[in-house]
Amino acid sequence: MPHGGGTKPSLAVVDGAEVLDLSALTGITEYLPSEYTVTALAGTRLADVASRLAAEGQYLPFDPLLVDAGSTVGGTVAAGANGPGRLRYGGLRDFLLAVTFVDGRGEIVRGGAKVVKNAAGFDLPKLMVGSLGRLGILTECTFKVFPHPESCATVRVAGMAFDEALEAAGRVGSGAVELECLDLMYGLAGWDLEIRIGGRSFALDARLKRAADLLDMDVTTLSSDADANHWRTRREFGWASPDASVLKLPLTPATAGTLEQVLADLAASQVARVYSAGVQQAFVAWPGARVADLPSLDRALAQSKLTALMLRAPTAAPNQPILGYRTGGELLRRVEQALDPAGRFGRL
Amino acid sequence: MTTTDAADFLDALTRRLGPDRVLTGAAPMAAYESDALTAFRARPRAVVLVDSAEEVVDVVRLCAAAEVPFLARGSGTSLSGGSLPVHDGVVIAMNRLNRILEVDPVRRTAVVEPGVVNLAVSDAAEAYGLYYSPDPSSQSVCTIGGNLAFNSGGAHCLKYGMTSNHVLGLEVVLPDGEVIELGGDSLEGVGPDLVGLFVGSEGLFGIATKITLRLLPKPETYFTLLAAYDSLAAAGEAVAAVVASGLLPGAMEIMDNLAIEAAEAAVGAGYPLDAEGLLIVELEGEKQQVAAESELLLEVVRKSNPYLEHIASDPDDRMRIWKGRKSAFSAVGRLSPDYIVQDGVVPRSRLGEALTKIQHLGEEHGIRVANVFHAGDGNLHPLILFDGRVEGELERAEELAGEILRLCIDLGGSITGEHGVGMEKRQYLGEMFDEADLDAMRRIRMAIDPGELANRGKMFPDAEAPALLSHGPHPLEAAGVISRE
Structure with missing residues (x-):
């Protein structure tokens, strides 16, 4: 069972399995800002990838979770874990372009290509998303990256009933304003609706107002650091009790x-x-x-x-x-048989 | 299979579907013997016209029991020969399975049958202000089932992805007739992404009978800019500058002079005939954001020194610009009796290098090549023009096509961005991937379909059946199994 940053240990437990520590398999092996692609070894911490991208004004649009906590490239792909920002452009399945992994027979297998569009061969990168280490041990991943919005801000409506909040989310979500995040958070006073908008700075105020008008309720606005910290807490599960x-x-x-x-x-x-x-x-x-x-x-x-x-x-x-509830069991069994005939990774 | 067994098999199909929906014999099956890779034909054992998912299941089970290969076919627009019949196999024609079962504006999903035409999904979603994003040039005829099997693309893939990025859930008939459900109707999933594995598997994993698609809100507004350059390289540099500016256009397309000339003659899109490179850039989204971005885009494009620029004045003008682009393939076809279109991908920063080399290769082979490409995602579309009636021209064109694919591999790209490997590019898959990579894919195929019944002979390079693009007659052709038009 591969082990990276150890941020999601409950996904990496297989009875009797040896732990394969990948935390030293690190490094960004290729980053071409003009191609919108970045390639990193599986043990690389996402925080390191994110800061390298940020220096070029780019980011991982699937909005990985537990970045500050130390999650790694391989663990994030294997968990298939996307954050609130996946709303705007998509999740890991939409941004993982190529993978290298070691299958259950010890063979090194590559799938996909390090370009933003490719239809050659079976889509093994997508198969690895959410595979929880049961189909192969990821060693390297290539992601599509995008330019980061120039600035972001969040408007919030607090204390709604669930149905009311869901209705408001539908209204603002299907409006013309393009959103980075749209979350409903349960709190002491009921449900809070939080909408994040990002883009060119000088259009931002007008767009925030437009979203607020769609809601037609009292809103509070979070900007710059307050906005960034708010969503960081969400991604890092700072809102959940540590023993939960x-x-x-x-x-x-x-x-x-x-x-x-x-x-x-x-x-x-x-x-x-x-x-x-x-x-x-x-x-x-x-x-x-x-x-x-x-x-x-x-x-x-x-x-x-x-x-x-x-x-x-x-x-x-x-x-x-x-x-x-589970789907696809029969297909999964056949794929497991192909990639890990002896069941070394444990079955899902 | 003995003659008696073969007759029993056809009887069983006829009992299940009735005689009118089981086609046999040369004349009724003629239309199904080829697809958009027109150089090849193969004769199936039978063509069956199915009306329901239950019939698909029963036909697949009959094929599995009799060990007869089969493939599903939509409108037959595959450019890679993906829907070329398997010799002596069954073609399952899916066109009648063309119901849009549901459009849900709250979930923003459409549930469709595989024979639904691509554009019909957007038409059905329009009332809710939604649309289906993947837009292959053939979208007015090609079906969702075929799009799914070959992971079709279009002009908007950089920002919004290919077909696989828009398929959420599937009902699938595996090659042994077992029916399974994959995915669901959420954008998120848990466990390995089996929907993602199935999409783009070129029909080798079975047949999708029900498909849940993701719909997107229609952009509030578009900003479409046409810029003409006196060299192809200058148009390519403009794309690089747009990317470096931090903008994320929905589409960036380039056409060369030959393609401009052809498109202009065909549909009168208003393109400047003297341009060596024509760039179409489109921003889309909400008004305020597009207004802010368009100023930056104009600034960036003007620095790249186009000798002419034109901003689409209204929706009709925008449609005209796109009509020229989308008709370019068929338009170039008018310039030449035959053509081959390739769809290799190169890293965007190497587009200029790739185009120069393609031009040189064309000159070396004495063959004209027109270029239309998705510049935003590095997806080339060289159209190799030849006259099949001239002795040796087809072989020279095929040789050139192969060299272009190798060039894409050498530059770190892919042999196909959206058409799939199919029949056409099988031999190059082994040049793009190592033996261990292909072996893993083969093991997955064999675990899912040990009899290799589903679309047998496609995608994998096969030492037993040498390449389609080799010199001289194909061995299957020599044996009378397939033939060229």
């Missing part, structure tokens, strides 16, 4: 209510959670004191056709990276 399990759940504005119902049924309506990236994913902080109820959550999610990835978990949690 953090789960990621793919969903849509139409199924967010289903998750709310699942949580209510389990008497968990008070847990910290956020519907992120235009309500395309939820992050739920399952309380450390309720670790024993995770199997019930697993069953309830499966019944509701919802899936969760255990991004972070206390050691007491069951060793199960994916909870709830």
